[in-house]
Amino acid sequence: AASWWLCYARDNLAAGDIVRLMREFPQREEHMFQMATGRFVRKTSRVLTPVDRLRVIGVAEDWHLDIYDRPENTTGDILIGVDTAENKGKDRSVVAVVDRASRRLVACFSSANVMGDDLASIVHAAWKHYSVERADPDTGVKKFLRPQVRIEDNTVGGITIQPAKRIGFPFETFNTTQDSKHLGLLEAKRAVEAGILEGPKELAEECDELHRNEATGSWVGHKDILMAYGFCAVKITESP
Numbered sequence: 001a002a003s004w005w006l007c008y009a010r011d012n013l014a015a016g017d018i019v020r021l022m023r024e025f026p027q028r029e030e031h032m033f034q035m036a037t038g039r040f041v042r043k044t045s046r047v048l049t050p051v052d053r054l055r056v057i058g059v060a061e062d063w064h065l066d067i068y069d070r071p072e073n074t075t076g077d078i079l080i081g082v083d084t085a086e087n088k089g090k091d092r093s094v095v096a097v098v099d100r101a102s103r104r105l106v107a108c109f110s111s112a113n114v115m116g117d118d119l120a121s122i123v124h125a126a127w128k129h130y131s132v133e134r135a136d137p138d139t140g141v142k143k144f145l146r147p148q149v150r151i152e153d154n155t156v157g158g159i160t161i162q163p164a165k166r167i168g169f170p171f172e173t174f175n176t177t178q179d180s181k182h183l184g185l186l187e188a189k190r191a192v193e194a195g196i197l198e199g200p201k202e203l204a205e206e207c208d209e210l211h212r213n214e215a216t217g218s219w220v221g222h223k224d225i226l227m228a229y230g231f232c233a234v235k236i237t238e239s240p
Contacts (some may be wrong), residue, residue, distance in 0.1 A: 016040075016189055026095045032036045040219075041207040041226070046198040054107075056125045058118035065095065065122060066200060069106035074099045078106070078147035081231035082123055082171075083224050084160045085112060090114045092202065093119050093160075096228035097126050097147070100236050103191055105199045106130075110225055116159030123149060123160070124167050150231050152176055174231075184230025185210075185223060187237065197229060 006021065011044040014021035077100040085091035093114050097107035107130070109122050127147050135142045149171035151161055157173070165169055176184075191197035192207055202225060209221035 005058075010133060011186065016042075016186065019104065025028045039208065040210045040212065041192050043193045044207045045192045045204045046195075046197050047201045053130055054125055056118075056122045058114075058121055060118060062121055062193050063109065063111070063114065063118060065097075065107055065109045065126055065129070067129075067204055068199065069099065069104060071130050074130070075101040076132045076134050076145040077101060079119055079232040079235060080126055080144075080147050080149045081228040082119070082129075082149065082151040082157075083228040083231070084116065084119065084152065084157045085224065086096060086156050092222065092224040094224045094228035095119070095122050095126055096225060096232060097130060098229060098232040098236070098240075103236060105203075105229060105232065108203070110200065110202050110223065115133050116156075117163040118166055119160050119164035123151070123164060123171075124169050127169050135199050146170070148172070148235075150174060150235065152231065174240060180234070181230075184234050185226055186230075187233035188226040188230045191229070191233060192226075199225065229232070 006025065009025055010016060010021045014024060046182040048068050050066040050068060051070060054065040056063045056065060056069060079098045079100060080096065081096045085093040090112060092112045095109040096105060098104065099106050102126060107126060127149055130147045131144055133142050133144050149169065151157060151171050151173050152174050153161060153173040165200065188197060196211045205220045206226050210223050210226065211220050213220050
């Protein structure tokens with residue numbers, strides 16, 4: 001029972017941080033005085049070279065979606081997670097394209113300066129690019145498989161949702177809480193540490209710098225790609 005509790009607490013109450021786990025649920029006296037200031041993701045993701053770049057003509061400038069797996073090399077069951085930043089040059093807006101079966105990041109876009117209308121255009125371009133025609137293995141009938149788009153609707157998410165509605169591609173909106181954000185980051189952490197989640201250098205930088213402020217409990221460091229991937233990974237875990 002004690003072993004089960006520690007495994008549960010490690011993953012769900014201590015964000016996978018063993019030092020934090022021992023401090024908050026001490027097994028020996030000295031554990032109470034340890035600090036859990038270490039990195040959240042214990043491994044740096046491998047940086048991948050894009051096999052292609054999808055150009056998107058925006059209002060302000062042209063953008064590029066980095067392609068790591070071409071549509072024909074995926075299962076066709078694709079999720080797209082969208083995290084919108086405030087466009088103040090700090091946090092990044094991210095479009096994360098994830099294959100449900102492999103959980104791999106098959107394409108990614110991130111920028112600290114993209115506007116909401118351009119971000120919606122990039123999401124649309126990714127949705128079109130990964131819409132594939134596949135034949136049913138039993139009947140041979142061909143049908144189009146369309147990605148499922150998920151856009152966070154908290155605070156600034158509306159600046160992406162409004163132009164997405166105008167463009168007209170299908171998507172679902174959702175709200176996040178501190179708990180759901182933590183679950184998404186935990187999914188991303190596990191994927192990186194298992195060698196599943198790999199991608200741009202910005203993702204590797206997030207793995208290196210993200211940690212918790214022990215005084216306030218707030219996150220410190222960039223986490224935008226991890227979050228956008230987590231939006232998809234949580235959905236995959238709910239409906240694998």
